[in-house]
Amino acid sequence: MTSAPATLVLDGRFARELPELALPWQAADTPDPRVLALNEPLAAELGLDPGWLRGDGIGLLTGTLVPDGATPVAQAYAGHQFGGYSPRLGDGRALLMGELVDASGRLRDLHLKGSGRTPFSRGGDGLAAVGPMLREHVVSEAMHALGVPTTRSLAVVATGRPVQRETVLPGAVLARVASSHLRVGTFQYARATDDVDLLRRLADHAIARHHPAAADAPHPHLALFEAVVAAQAALVAQWMHVGFVHGVMNTDNMTISGETIDYGPCAFMDAFDPTTVYSSIDTGGRYAYGNQPVVAEWNLARLAEALLPLLADEQDAAVAVAVESLGTFRDLYSAAWSAGMRTKLGLPDGVDRAEASTLVTDLVALVQADHVDHTSFFRSLGAAARGDAEAARGMFLDLAGFDAWTARWLRLGPDADAMDRTNPVYVPRNHLVEEALDAATAGDLAPLDRLLEAVSAPFDERAGLERYAEPAPDSFGSYTTFCGT
Ligand code: AMP
Ligand code: MG
Numbered sequence: 001m002t003s004a005p006a007t008l009v010l011d012g013r014f015a016r017e018l019p020e021l022a023l024p025w026q027a028a029d030t031p032d033p034r035v036l037a038l039n040e041p042l043a044a045e046l047g048l049d050p051g052w053l054r055g056d057g058i059g060l061l062t063g064t065l066v067p068d069g070a071t072p073v074a075q076a077y078a079g080h081q082f083g084g085y086s087p088r089l090g091d092g093r094a095l096l097m098g099e100l101v102d103a104s105g106r107l108r109d110l111h112l113k114g115s116g117r118t119p120f121s122r123g124g125d126g127l128a129a130v131g132p133m134l135r136e137h138v139v140s141e142a143m144h145a146l147g148v149p150t151t152r153s154l155a156v157v158a159t160g161r162p163v164q165r166e167t168v169l170p171g172a173v174l175a176r177v178a179s180s181h182l183r184v185g186t187f188q189y190a191r192a193t194d195d196v197d198l199l200r201r202l203a204d205h206a207i208a209r210h211h212p213a214a215a216d217a218p219h220p221h222l223a224l225f226e227a228v229v230a231a232q233a234a235l236v237a238q239w240m241h242v243g244f245v246h247g248v249m250n251t252d253n254m255t256i257s258g259e260t261i262d263y264g265p266c267a268f269m270d271a272f273d274p275t276t277v278y279s280s281i282d283t284g285g286r287y288a289y290g291n292q293p294v295v296a297e298w299n300l301a302r303l304a305e306a307l308l309p310l311l312a313d314e315q316d317a318a319v320a321v322a323v324e325s326l327g328t329f330r331d332l333y334s335a336a337w338s339a340g341m342r343t344k345l346g347l348p349d350g351v352d353r354a355e356a357s358t359l360v361t362d363l364v365a366l367v368q369a370d371h372v373d374h375t376s377f378f379r380s381l382g383a384a385a386r387g388d389a390e391a392a393r394g395m396f397l398d399l400a401g402f403d404a405w406t407a408r409w410l411r412l413g414p415d416a417d418a419m420d421r422t423n424p425v426y427v428p429r430n431h432l433v434e435e436a437l438d439a440a441t442a443g444d445l446a447p448l449d450r451l452l453e454a455v456s457a458p459f460d461e462r463a464g465l466e467r468y469a470e471p472a473p474d475s476f477g478s479y480t481t482f483c484g485t
Pocket of ligand 1: 089094124248
């Protein structure tokens with residue numbers, strides 16, 4: 001086995017500070033590793049040489065190369081899945097390789113998904129298929145380029161090992177980078193041990209890594225909770241602005257950092273409709289587009305429950321402060337959502353808030369009634385602000401309604417350039433993602449690379465990429481996503 005450069009240091013801070021949540025483990029061997037996608041700018045940010053990662057260092061991306069001093073671990077966590085509590089989930093097909101300090105001094109987790117069975121695997125095989133790992137690569141990079149906080153994908157490496165799903169598929173490992181992998185479910189797991197010292201260490205670890213200002217607050221653990229509430233309110237508002245449907249907002253898939261995590265059956269909404277659901281298993285629509293803010297609040301209530309022993313000595317007092325802090329979520333979310341909508345409409349700062357709010361509400365009713373394509377519509381408003389409303393108008397049946405709304409909006413003096421910096425031309429549309437993943441699974445990476453090129457610079461309209469800006473053809477039909485386990 002080749003060794004890692006001596007300069008590559010993978011710390012084991014999580015494992016050292018929280019050994020009860022970290023099971024030392026090693027990745028499965030990979031018969032024939034081959035890089036399918038490598039995020040070179042991210043590699044550079046992490047101080048990793050892309051040439052080395054493609055060659056001798058490929059094992060760092062699959063877990064078969066463990067730098068000296070590193071201790072890969074499977075992380076323990078619990079979680080509410082579709083509302084039902086599972087006391088022991090954990091990394092069933094993932095490993096935390098360790099933490100790296102990046103070029104700007106930030107601590108980043110290097111984590112693998114699809115790296116083989118662990119003590120948390122239950123009935124699963126610990127593996128992942130090429131398609132779902134490339135989906136996470138594309139969608140998380142698109143989210144990053146859209147300015148939405150997210151885990152990042154460093155690479156996807158085909159393992160050469162087949163994976164049995166409904167059919168036999170080629171296997172892959174995703175190398176993921178995150179500011180940490182602490183989840184609401186991590187706190188639920190620690191709470192369930194009844195070890196208050198562990199819970200306190202976990203909270204202190206989270207404060208140090210993500211919300212350091214909380215350390216100076218009169219009540220640091222309450223301040224941590226409030227910081228997570230604020231981060232999630234801002235995050236989910238951003239999802240709504242870009243039309244992102246996470247698809248599986250279980251408490252184990254919600255981070256403490258406020259980064260989007262665990263891209264499974266996620267998708268970007270085409271026609272605007274709050275009831276939009278893509279996931280095959282979300283039959284009740286629990287994680288529908290329009291439900292995401294309410295679900296985030298529900299998940300944060302579960303975090304509050306887990307934190308109760310740290311919030312006050314008496315349970316009643318702890319519940320009272322938790323309820324009060326959780327009560328800030330709705331206002332924070334509304335303020336973030338409204339501010340983002342004003343930006344999407346290019347409204348200048350001085351515009352009356354109440355007038356802007358009515359304008360937004362009326363627009364939402366119009367686009368919903370006419371099933372207007374979310375991404376194309378907002379992008380086309382840039383041209384409308386410049387005096388050419390034809391493209392936007394062409395998306396409506398209710399032309400009188402659109403014209404009346406547009407006249408009101410134009411009187412407020414929208415800033416077209418600002419709109420073009422916030423309303424993307426390109427998002428990873430479902431039909432394009434499917435096309436790219438199908439081709440990649442069959443061995444052709446060209447459509448994937450082209451899609452990545454489009455969504456990595458989503459605001460920058462380029463000749464030759466027209467089809468990446470268009471809604472799915474009718475022949476694509478309705479779309480269903482699968483969990484990819
Ligand atoms: P996810 O749906 O990816 O958020 O995963 C939910 C839980 O199922 C986590 O505990 C995963 O580690 C576990 N899991 C998902 N897929 C597999 C698999 N193929 N093998 C073992 N565990 C898995
Ligand atoms: Mg998960």
